[in-house]
Amino acid sequence: MQQIEEVAGQLPRGEIAFRAEGVKKHYPGVRALDGVDLEGYAGEVVAVCGANGAGKSTFAKLLAGVDTPTDGEIRVTGYPHAIRNAAEAEQAGVLMMHQEPLIIDDFTVGENVWLYKLRQGRDIRPWATKVDTNSEETRRVLRDIGLGHLRTSQLARDLGPGQRQMLSLSRALVTDHKIMILDETTASTSEEHFNDILDLVKREKAAGTCIMFVSHRLNEVFAMSDRIVVLRNGRLVDVVAAADSDPDHITTLMIGEALKALARPAPAQTEGKTPVISVRDVYGGAARGVSLDVAPGEIVGLYGLVGSGRSSVARTITGQRSAASGTIAVQGEAVHLTSPRAALSKRIAYLTEDRRLEGFVKDFDNGENMTLVVLPRMAKAGVVDAPREKSRVRELIQEFQVKGGPKTFTRTLSGGNQQKVVVAKWLEADPDLVVLDEPTKGIDVGARANIYETIHALAARGKAVLVVSSEAEELLSLCHRILVMRNGRIVKEFDPEHADTDDLIRTALTHQD
C-alpha cells in the first residue's frame, strides 16, 4: 500500500496525449454526453468515474473511435485530424481494453496474445510469415501478466473469466500505443489479478503511456490513478488529483449528495423454520460435496475465488446444470432440478453472472424483457393481455427506477440499468429463493445501493436469498451468514458481525482442510 500511495502522489507530467473538446453524444432519447472537455497527459493514469449512465463508457468508446461524437471532437497528439473511427484511433495509437475481453475461443493462448498483429493492414503480403506464437517472447509476455503457468498452445476457450481478461491485457505488451483505455477491465477479474494489472499499469506509465481507467471500484481507482475525472448525467463535474481526495468525496461528486451507509439487515428469525432450500453433499461442476441451508428471511453469502466452485453451486441449485450426486430439498421436499424451468416451478430464481449472454434478450425492449418469465400469467389462452402487460411494465420501471421507457431496448442501457431490468424480471415471478451471482458486477455505487436495498427488502418479506460474490466487502455488509468456498468445498462459515475482509480472503486463499 505504501508503494501505491507514492505512485498516486506523482503530479501529472508530460505533454498532452489527447484532447477532447465540447464532446457530445446523443442517442435517441438519451443524452449520454453533453459537452465534455478533457485532456490526458503522457505518463499519467486518469480515472473516469460516474454513476450509471453518467457517460463514462460512452466517452471511452468515443476516444477509441468505436462511436463517433454527435458534436465536438477528440484529437490525439501526433495524428493530423480528429478521430472518426476505430481504425483511425488505432493508427493514432489508442489501445482499447473492452469490458468483455476480445478473445477468440478457438485460438491458442499464444495466438490470442498476437491477435492484433493479424489486423495490421499495411502488411498484406500473402507470403508474410505469421508471428511465432510459442516464442520466448510470448512466454515472457505471459509471465509478466501473471499467466506464466499457462501453455501457449492451450486453447483460450478453457480459460476462466479472469484469465481471459488478463490474456487480452497481455496485448498491451506487444503493441505500440500512446493511450491505453481500461474500460471496466477489473470487473470480471477478481482481487487476485488486480496486482498484475497494477504492475502492468505501472510499466505502461513508466513508458509514457496515457492510461484512462474507467471503473466503479473506487478502492482500485485510488490505488491506480493520478487524476480522477467525475462525470454526472453526461457532464464533467470535477477533475481532482487522487492525492487530494478520498472515496467519500468522489462518491459525493458522482451522485450529487452523500451516500448513506448501508444499514445491516434486520436479524433473521430462522429458529425452527423449514429451510427454503436444503443442499446435501452435492457434486457438480467444480462443486465437490457442498451442503448448505437457506432459511426464509435469511441472506446467505457465498464467497470464494474464481474457480472455487461458488458459481457451480449456484448453477446446480437453480437447475442451470444437473447435480452429479447429492440431494436438494426445496421446502423440505426432495427435488430433481433438471432445467431452469424446473427450478422456476419450485419458485427458485437465478440472476446469472453473465448479464449480456444470459440475463436479457438483446432484441427485446425493457417491457418484453421484464415480462419474459411471467408472460403466461399475463395471458388468456396464450394470448397476451397487452394493456395489462403495458401498465405493469410502467409500474415496474417506476418501482425499480430504470432509466429508459418500456420501449427502450435493454441492450442500450448502462450495466446498472440492465441489472435493474433483470432484477425486476425475476422478482415479478415472486420466487421463494433468489440466487444472485455477482449481482453488482460492473455496477456503480448508486445502483448498487438500489440493488442492496432490494435484497434486504426481499429478506424482510420472508424470501430466502443466496448471494454469490467475489467481493468480500459487499457480502460483509449484505448478509446474515457468509460461507467461504475453496477447492469446491465450503470450508468455513462466518458471522459478518465478527469478521472482516481479511478473514474472508485469507480463508479463501489458504484454508487447509
Place this chain on the structure above:
Amino acid sequence: MTSSNTLPPVHQYEEEEYSRGRAIANWLKGQYALYILVAILLVATITKGAVFWSGTNLTNLLLQMSIIGVVTLAELIVVLTGGIDISVGSALGLAAVLAAGLFGGPSVLLALVVALAVGGVVGAVNGWLVAFRGLEPFIVTLGMLALARGLVYAYGNGIPITPKAAGTFSDLGQTTILGLPVLAIIWLVMVLLIGFLLSRTVWGRRVYAVGSNKEAAQSSGIPVRATLWSVYILAGLLVGLGGWMFLCRFGSGTSTAGNLLELEAIAAVVIGGARLSGGYGTVFGTVVGTIIFAVIANLLSLLNVSTFLQDAFRGALILVAVTLATVQLKRKKTIDSPQPATK
C-alpha cells in the same frame, strides 16, 4: 422505494411522448422493402401499365403469390428462431404428389388432410433433429431436401400424378369470392394467423426470445426445445398447405413441384427485413418481400424477358436488397455496444 433520496435524479426520458406522425415517419425510415416495391410498381405502370393493372393479370398475380406466400411464412418463423429451412420446396412437392396419389385422390378434403400430415411429419422430423438432437438446421434440412425430392421422383417415376377428382381441384383453384381467388384468401388468412401468433401470443414472444438469445431464454425458464420443435412443425404444416394449394392451382402433382422454392422463400424473408441470425423480422415485411418477387416475375413475363434472364434479375435483386439491409443495420449498430468477437 425508500431509496429515492440516495440516488441521482432519474434522467427524464424523452422517447415516451412521440407524436403519432413522428412514429409513422420513424417506421417508414426502416421500410426499404416497401420502397423497392413502390419502385417496381412504378416501373410496371410506366412500361406495361394497362396490361399490368388489368383484372386478369392481377388475379393471375395473386394466384402466383399465394402458394409462395404461404411457404415464405413458414420460412419466416424458422428464420426468426435463428434457423433456416431449405427443405420447404421438396416438402411441398412431396405433400403435393402424395395428396394427389394416395387413396387415388378422390376428394379435396382428404387431399388436404394428407398434405398437412405429410408437411407436419417432415417438419416434425426436421424440428426434432434441430431441437432435441442439437443439429444444425442447415444440414438437417439439406438432408431433408434431398430425401423428400428423391421420394417425389420415386413415387411418381417422374410422371405427373393426377388425382381422380382433378376437376374439383381445378375448380376450387379458379373459384373467386368477391373477386378474390380462394387461394389468395387462404394466404391472407394465414398471414393474419401467423401475424397474430407472433405479435400477440406467449408463443410468439418465445419464438423471438429463442431466436434472439437462446441462453437468456433458457435461463428465464422458457421451454426452448419445445418452442423450436413447435416452430418446425408449424412450418411443416404451412408447407403441406402450400402443397395442397399447388394441387388446386395446377390440377396435378408434378415431380418438379416446388423446385427451388426454398431460394425464393429465403430471399423474400430476407428482403422483408428479417435477420438470418434470428430474433428480428416481421410478417408485414415478409409479405412485402413475397409481393416484390411475384411482381418482378410477372413484369418480366409481360416484357417477354427470357426465363433464364428472369432468374438473373431475381438474383440481382436479392443482392441489391441484402446490400440495402446492411446499410440500414450499420446505422443501427452505432447505438449498440460492440459485440465481443466470438466465432
